[in-house]
Amino acid sequence: MTVKVILVDDHSVVRSGLRRLLESHKSLEIAAEADTGELAYQIYGEVLPDVVLMDISMPGMGGLEAAKRILQRYPQARIVIFSMHEAVSFAAQALKAGVKGYVTKTGLAEDLVQAVLDVSRGKTFLSQDVAQKIALQTLIGETNPLQQLTSREFEVFRLLAEGKRVEDVAEMLKISQKTVANYYTLIKQKLSVSSPVEMVRLAMKHGLIDAE
Amino acid sequence: MTVKVILVDDHSVVRSGLRRLLESHKSLEIAAEADTGELAYQIYGEVLPDVVLMDISMPGMGGLEAAKRILQRYPQARIVIFSMHEAVSFAAQALKAGVKGYVTKTGLAEDLVQAVLDVSRGKTFLSQDVAQKIALQTLIGETNPLQQLTSREFEVFRLLAEGKRVEDVAEMLKISQKTVANYYTLIKQKLSVSSPVEMVRLAMKHGLIDAE
DNA sequence: CATGAATAGGGAAAAATTCCCGATGGTTTT
DNA sequence: AAAACCATCGGGAATTTTTCCCTATTCATG
Missing domain, CATH: 1.10.10.10 (Winged helix-like DNA-binding domain superfamily/Winged helix DNA-binding domain)
Structure with a gap:
């Protein structure tokens, strides 16, 4: 039972790298790629993947905007956002939008695979660094x-x-x-x-x- | 031949500490203290010290302002500013105003003594950390x-x-x-x-x- | 003593901000 | 399903800030 993934990033080099990374895991299958949020939205309907892995920052409609569109039409969609931002606020915005996973680019490569796998099984995934920040903030009682x-x-x-x-x-x-x-x-x-x-x-x- | 010093800081505790520090050096004599820039200006005329050691941040007229007043009336006055600011710009402002020494509070205690001694002999003194920053900026060709x-x-x-x-x-x-x-x-x-x-x-x- | 630089501020026009309000389109609640 | 809510978007008008242009004073300096 393989997990069908759509890969969304505006840089083709990055897409290749991610494809290689994810395909090294036998249960993951890259069903399609897209270089814009608009395109991702279109092909979502055709491919009906198990997971969408999407960069947060893209020209035109950003990753969050695209995620929201997809979720609006397909509320059960499972989306993992990956982002260069370690800031808590970005993750918060993403999860609020209904995204199921948030992975920072500074994290481990394995985290990305793990995130996709977790999310495909209905779990939620949050990068270690961001999770830690939020946890600390919470413990200190500091509100964002x-x-x-x-x-x-x-x-x-x-x-x-x-x-x-x-x-x-x-x-x-x-x-x-x-x-x-x-x-x-x-x-x-x-x-x-x-x-x-x-x-x-x-x-x-x-x-x-x-x-x- | 002792060097007469006026000590200017709004915190009496700090003044005591400085007094002890400077007096541990036999050629230094604290001729007077002041807790405001205004007062420093007044007693300067009475005491006619060799060096004024003054905090940059004080309520009312700050250290720089006071230094400028003193230098206006007594252009040969020798003033050492000590400051919590390591920023280059503060030192630049101070030296531009005619001050002869700039010492950061984060520097070594001996630096302060050295600064007072140097300035009393007509030399100029600049804290190591600030000097280094300026030097680096200059070498890189970076302008402030x-x-x-x-x-x-x-x-x-x-x-x-x-x-x-x-x-x-x-x-x-x-x-x-x-x-x-x-x-x-x-x-x-x-x-x-x-x-x-x-x-x-x-x-x-x-x-x-x-x-x- | 002329000159220039730094400091201080007036007047009037232009731009930004605020406050209040209305409209639309989703979601959620009951 | 209707009602209530919230997010998003913007118009109008009053107010505040910012800009641009000018003038005056003081002070240091050649």
Whole structure:
């Protein structure tokens, strides 16, 4: 009984590497590849895989957006996101979206295989490093205010914290500047920061951005 | 031939410690202490010390401000600033103001004595850690854009980067919001950043603020 | 003493932010 | 299934911030 997997990443080199890695395990079969979220969504219906393994950051519709689309049409879909972000918030957003696995690229290669296997059996998989951070945060009783943000708010927040102007964000997200401005105000309220400066520092504290 | 020193720090405990440290060296004599920049300025005229050893961060007139006042009236004054900031920019500002020595608190205790002795003999003293950073920056050819800022601009920049609002800065510096706003625009130009976000990241990169 | 740099701020226009509100489309609850 | 909710999206208008341009004062320096 093999597990059918769809591989989604915009870099073909990465896809090859992943394919090799996963196929080294006999019960895994790469049924299809896709280089965009849009394509992944299309072929999902044709292939009906057991698991989708998808990069979080891709041009156009990102991994999370694509995951949400798929889950909307196929609520039972099992999706594993892999990501370069070790930040807790990204994992939180992904799981909130209904994704079943979150693996960081800095983790072990075996983790990826394990994640796909676990998820194919209905389990949930979370990378060791992220799990540890969350566990520690929880134990200390520290709350992550970023988790109050909705998916869209988080997206806007991240872009603004990266230094994008309201105008740019509006364009990237294809929504009006007005909407972004309104989100901005709302986000600042939710995070109880009063200036862009505090916002950046918060983002930095939670590992969303670096000082370079 | 002893060296007369004025000790300036707002914490009396720190003053005691410094006094003990410096007096362990027989050629140093603490002629007076002051807990504010204002007071330091006043007693400078009465005591006419060989060296002023002054903390950079004090309520009211900070160490740099006080140093500038003293140097204005007594251009031959020899002042050593000690500071918790290892950031290059602080040292740069201090030396630009005419201070003869800059010692970080993280350095060795002996450095402080050495600094006072060196400066008393007309030499200039710069803490090892800061000197090293500057040297490395210079060798790499990296320029520190913060050095383009004037003293006042730097002050405004630092406060804004810390998260203070324009209004707060105006109040703290006892100048109008209008002036701060104008400085703000000017600073962004000089540093060629276009948003508060970039400003914070620059400040963090240069160690003026931490991510907490 | 002229010159230039640093500091301080006014006035007016432009841009960003806030606040309030309405609309739509999913989900969840009852 | 209807009702209630929430996320998303944006318009309008008031307010605040930011920008740009100019002027004045002080001080150090050639």
